[in-house]
Structure formats: structure tokens, C-alpha cells
Amino acid sequence: MPPVVKILDLGKLKYANQKKAAEARKNQKVIEIKEIKMRPNIDSHDYETKMKAVRRFFEEGDKVKLTLRFRGREMAHMELGMQLLNKVREEVSTIAKVEAEPKLEGRQMMMVLAPR
Numbered sequence: 001m002p003p004v005v006k007i008l009d010l011g012k013l014k015y016a017n018q019k020k021a022a023e024a025r026k027n028q029k030v031i032e033i034k035e036i037k038m039r040p041n042i043d044s045h046d047y048e049t050k051m052k053a054v055r056r057f058f059e060e061g062d063k064v065k066l067t068l069r070f071r072g073r074e075m076a077h078m079e080l081g082m083q084l085l086n087k088v089r090e091e092v093s094t095i096a097k098v099e100a101e102p103k104l105e106g107r108q109m110m111m112v113l114a115p116r
Helices: 010-027 044-059 072-076 078-092
Strands: 033-038 063-069 096-105 108-115
Touching: 033 044, 044 063, 044 078, 044 108, 063 078, 072 078, 078 096, 078 108
Parallel strands: 033 063
Antiparallel strands: 063 108, 096 108
8 A cells, every 4th residue: 555644854845945045036027117218319329329228228138118298389299299209119019019109198208118
């Protein structure tokens, strides 16, 4: 007849489980949402610098939230902001996917991108 009960050291078991959990935690990556703020009439060099940061965030496995802030008269030209966000979307389409479509919230337009 095979043994029915296995006697084990509870302390040892708890310790082993704790170690296993710690190991699992050590290997996981917490995905953060990094925010990049822009203005609709951003200069080309500033834009390149921001895009470099965006690419770096994707390489690190983070999500990126693009925030476009409109001030004063820029509010009359929402399409410029839309064009800018679409330009960003096109540029990173190979490495990222759109998680939240561009939407307007008051004076700012937002879009969330996640790494592929």
C-alpha cells in the first residue's frame, strides 16, 4: 500500500515558496506610462529630440502617452495637432501600436502608444 501522508517541515515549505515568489518578482518588468508633452507648432529639431526619447521608452518596454497642449489661438487649428499626432504614429508604426486614439480633453489632445 502506497504512503498516504507526507510529513513536511512547514517552515521549510513557506521559505521555499517565499524564495520562489521573490525570484518571480525579480524577473518581471513593471510597465510604466511615460509622458511626452508637445505643442502643435513644435520646431523640427525639438520634435526629433522628443521622438528619440519616445523610441528609447519603447525599447525599455514602456508605454508612451503623447500630450499636445494648445494655447490661445492654437485652439482654432486643431487639425495641426491631429497632423502632428498622425506624423508620430506613422514614424513609430513599426515599433509601436496605438492603444488610445487621439482625443481632445479641454485644451489638450492625448494619444497613448504601446510597444509592439
